[in-house]
Amino acid sequence: MSDALLQIEGLQKYYPVRKERLFGGSRGQVRAVDDVSFEIGRGETFGLVGESGCGKTTIAKLVLRIEPPTAGRILFEGLDVATLRGKALLAYRRNVQAVFQDPYGSLSPRLRVRDIVGEVLEIHTSMTRQQVTTRVHEVLELVGMRPEHARLFPHEFSGGQRQRIAIARALAADARLLVLDEAVSALDVSIRAQVITLLEELQRELGVSYLYIGHDLATVAHLSHRVGVMYLGRLCEVGESIEVSTAPQHPYTQALFASALPTKPGDQREPLAVVGEVPSALQLPTGCRFHPRCPHAMDRCSAVEPVLQPTSTSRRVSCHLMTAGSEVVGREPAAAR
Amino acid sequence: MTPPLLEVRGLRTEYRAFGGTRVVRAGDDVSFTRERGPTIGRVGDSGCGKTTTCLSLVRLLPAGAQVTAGEVLLEGRDLTGLPDREMQQIRGREIAMILQDPMASLNPLFTVYDQVREPAYHHRAMRGAALRERVRSLLGSVRIPSPERRMKEYPHQMSGGMRQRIAGAIALSAAPKVIIADEPTTSLDVTIQAQYLDLLKGLQRDTGVGLVFVTHDLGIVAKRCDDVVVMYAGRAVESGPVRTIFERARHPYADALLRSVPTMGSKEPLFRIEGQPPDLADLPPGCSFAPRCPLVADRCLEQAPPTLEITPGHRADCWFAQGSGPVLDAVAPGGGAAHTNGSTST
Numbered sequence: 001m002s003d004a005l006l007q008i009e010g011l012q013k014y015y016p017v018r019k020e021r022l023f024g025g026s027r028g029q030v031r032a033v034d035d036v037s038f039e040i041g042r043g044e045t046f047g048l049v050g051e052s053g054c055g056k057t058t059i060a061k062l063v064l065r066i067e068p069p070t071a072g073r074i075l076f077e078g079l080d081v082a083t084l085r086g087k088a089l090l091a092y093r094r095n096v097q098a099v100f101q102d103p104y105g106s107l108s109p110r111l112r113v114r115d116i117v118g119e120v121l122e123i124h125t126s127m128t129r130q131q132v133t134t135r136v137h138e139v140l141e142l143v144g145m146r147p148e149h150a151r152l153f154p155h156e157f158s159g160g161q162r163q164r165i166a167i168a169r170a171l172a173a174d175a176r177l178l179v180l181d182e183a184v185s186a187l188d189v190s191i192r193a194q195v196i197t198l199l200e201e202l203q204r205e206l207g208v209s210y211l212y213i214g215h216d217l218a219t220v221a222h223l224s225h226r227v228g229v230m231y232l233g234r235l236c237e238v239g240e241s242i243e244v245s246t247a248p249q250h251p252y253t254q255a256l257f258a259s260a261l262p263t264k265p266g267d268q269r270e271p272l273a274v275v276g277e278v279p280s281a282l283q284l285p286t287g288c289r290f291h292p293r294c295p296h297a298m299d300r301c302s303a304v305e306p307v308l309q310p311t312s313t314s315r316r317v318s319c320h321l322m323t324a325g326s327e328v329v330g331r332e333p334a335a336a337r
Numbered sequence: 338m339t340p341p342l343l344e345v346r347g348l349r350t351e352y353r354a355f356g357g358t359r360v361v362r363a364g365d366d367v368s369f370t371r372e373r374g375p376t377i378g379r380v381g382d383s384g385c386g387k388t389t390t391c392l393s394l395v396r397l398l399p400a401g402a403q404v405t406a407g408e409v410l411l412e413g414r415d416l417t418g419l420p421d422r423e424m425q426q427i428r429g430r431e432i433a434m435i436l437q438d439p440m441a442s443l444n445p446l447f448t449v450y451d452q453v454r455e456p457a458y459h460h461r462a463m464r465g466a467a468l469r470e471r472v473r474s475l476l477g478s479v480r481i482p483s484p485e486r487r488m489k490e491y492p493h494q495m496s497g498g499m500r501q502r503i504a505g506a507i508a509l510s511a512a513p514k515v516i517i518a519d520e521p522t523t524s525l526d527v528t529i530q531a532q533y534l535d536l537l538k539g540l541q542r543d544t545g546v547g548l549v550f551v552t553h554d555l556g557i558v559a560k561r562c563d564d565v566v567v568m569y570a571g572r573a574v575e576s577g578p579v580r581t582i583f584e585r586a587r588h589p590y591a592d593a594l595l596r597s598v599p600t601m602g603s604k605e606p607l608f609r610i611e612g613q614p615p616d617l618a619d620l621p622p623g624c625s626f627a628p629r630c631p632l633v634a635d636r637c638l639e640q641a642p643p644t645l646e647i648t649p650g651h652r653a654d655c656w657f658a659q660g661s662g663p664v665l666d667a668v669a670p671g672g673g674a675a676h677t678n679g680s681t682s683t
């Protein structure tokens with residue numbers, strides 16, 4: 001589609017792991033991201049969810065060109081990001097900003113907050129020092145911090161305050177795409193609500209796009225237009241966030257959304273819907289990666305790996321139950337018949 | 338009578354910066370008791386002093402920070418006056434802390450195995466095959482996939498959530514009596530989070546370990562804690578049984594907190610507390626929450642509110658604390674997400 005801001009095509013990232021003498025010296029691989037494709041439109045929020053270790057942060061790192069992909073392409077406004085050089089690369093670095101999962105490691109300890117937040121403006125714009133400082137104060141206030149915090153160092157802040165400094169830094173440059181990796185996870189609900197409202201306002205006013213990675217499903221569903229659900233390096237379901245969160249089709253998505261913790265004491269919903277051993281990206285199951293834990297698994301699931309197939313105009317699901325044509329999922333376990 | 342497992346009395350911690358001209362009161366007169374059994378959850382605004390209070394309990398405060406008043410009693414023994422060498426023995430063995438920043442508990446130069454092994458080796462004199470098995474089973478119980486192979490890797494090869502769980506495994510390694518977990522699940526997805534919390538609760542049932550959870554996740558508090566302390570601007574503003582506070586929070590900040598949780602499947606705007614939390618180096622006179630409080634009255638701006646006991650065990654620091662029902666119903670009837678969400682499900 002031509003109105004996509006970011007297109008991801010067949011993206012792959014394999015990490016080599018240490019030689020394992022026990023296994024005859026074979027070189028193992030962690031298949032962190034395996035053949036992932038999706039796109040993000042202008043002014044759109046794409047949410048990415050999935051179990052810990054399924055490859056979400058890796059996708060963020062690839063989009064930001066922190067690491068090169070093993071295979072696949074990332075296109076920003078139609079241009080292959082891997083081929084950007086010189087001015088085009090600088091522009092990309094300004095247009096795509098990120099808030100990383102680790103708010104501690106991503107702020108340089110020797111710089112004052114003013115310089116951390118203002119850095120991108122100093123590199124990429126011709127603003128004067130005074131203008132930069134004014135802008136820094138402005139974005140600090142947007143995220144619930146104070147102008148006088150600008151003169152302090154990162155270690156003088158709490159976890160949530162550091163995360164807000166990182167958000168302020170990402171906002172300072174008026175980027176076109178923000179990659180937000182667990183960007184509000186260290187924030188208490190009141191500041192979180194404030195930041196989310198701010199992100200929504202900025203999107204309405206400036207048309208900025210977000211790649212929003214989070215494990216707080218209610219927040220992801222609230223903020224995103226579309227979501228992608230990942231399982232062991234692959235996308236297993238993509239669709240409109242309202243539809244995916246209220247009527248999930250892939251058995252993993254169903255289990256995931258069923259497991260959201262209730263927010264009231266005494267609510268009996270039990271959050272242990274995904275059962276079985278945590279899968280390992282080192283030793284992938286044959287066939288469908290989810291089949292060892294899937295309540296609906298059939299013979300075919302352990303033999304053939306399903307691919308993403310459209311189930312409606314707005315949704316794609318990779319599950320043999322869906323491609324079989326019938327909506328069996330959610331009614332009765334296929335294995336029981 | 339045996340003393341409580343952990344008792345904190347009037348703890349006050351300050352950071353000094355700029356030659357003492359900027360004094361941050363990060364924990365002001367914090368008290369609580371940790372009996373064997375129930376779990377305490379501590380929630381509060383970002384920057385209100387939760388981490389600082391925890392760090393003062395285990396004496397891991399950074400340079401420039403100082404406990405200026407109060408005591409920390411572990412089974413009746415005051416830890417605040419102990420020499421550093423003795424405190425080192427107690428830390429990890431008797432009382433362990435899971436730090437908010439997992440990388441602060443992890444050394445990038447050592448393998449996962451070396452780090453999880455250390456407390457069991459040092460404090461419990463475990464060796465050889467038993468030690469290896471201990472590490473393997475700890476990693477398995479915090480849901481690290483392929484623990485046998487993964488324990489030979491380094492922290493940078495782990496995902497964010499894995500690091501957080503490995504930090505947890507290190508804290509559990511020597512089987513301490515008290516575990517203070519500072520935001521132990523911020524990077525965990527719901528299923529792994531639930532399994533990890535169940536593990537901690539299971540340990541508590543089996544071994545009687547005391548748990549103090551610091552979290553901003555009200556879902557965790559709702560489901561996994563028995564008592565809750567709500568902090569604002571360095572002070573405990575409301576405390577009591579979890580159920581009571583979820584049903585009728587009597588401090589406006591606590592009630593507002595409960596109302597700002599997003600509900601699944603809803604695109605309604607979130608409840609917002611207007612304004613910003615105060616700078617702890619420059620607290621307003623009177624009630625610290627007054628400048629943002631929808632119920633504010635003249636008195637609140639002048640005089641700090643007393644601690645009122647509403648029902649036995651349920652306390653709030655607010656002039657309007659007496660009464661029934663959520664305190665903000667007066668200005669925003671109908672309640673927010675946390676009050677309505679799930680109330681009709683089983």
Ligand SMILES: Nc1ncnc2c1ncn2[C@@H]1O[C@H](COP(=O)(O)OP(=O)(O)OP(=O)(O)O)[C@@H](O)[C@H]1O
Nearest residue numbers: 015032052053054055056057058494495496497498
């Ligand atoms: N530098 C690396 N070397 C080897 N393996 C790595 C490296 N970085 C990540 N991995 C592995 O790749 C997989 C995916 O990691 P990633 O950080 O993308 O997960 P994630 O989905 O962000 O998880 P989380 O929710 O826990 O943050 C994990 O198995 C992880 O151990």
Ligand SMILES: Nc1ncnc2c1ncn2[C@@H]1O[C@H](COP(=O)(O)OP(=O)(O)OP(=O)(O)O)[C@@H](O)[C@H]1O
Nearest residue numbers: 156158159160161352363383384385386387388389
């Ligand atoms: N080393 C330091 N020097 C000066 N001030 C500090 C230092 N560390 C923390 N502070 C300040 O102390 C206050 C309390 O910080 P603390 O880390 O205890 O907050 P917290 O309640 O854990 O917040 P969060 O939920 O964001 O982690 C904050 O306002 C912070 O700015």
Ligand SMILES: [Mg+2]
Nearest residue numbers: 057101496497
């Ligand atoms: Mg991650």
Ligand SMILES: [Mg+2]
Nearest residue numbers: 158159388437
């Ligand atoms: Mg903290």
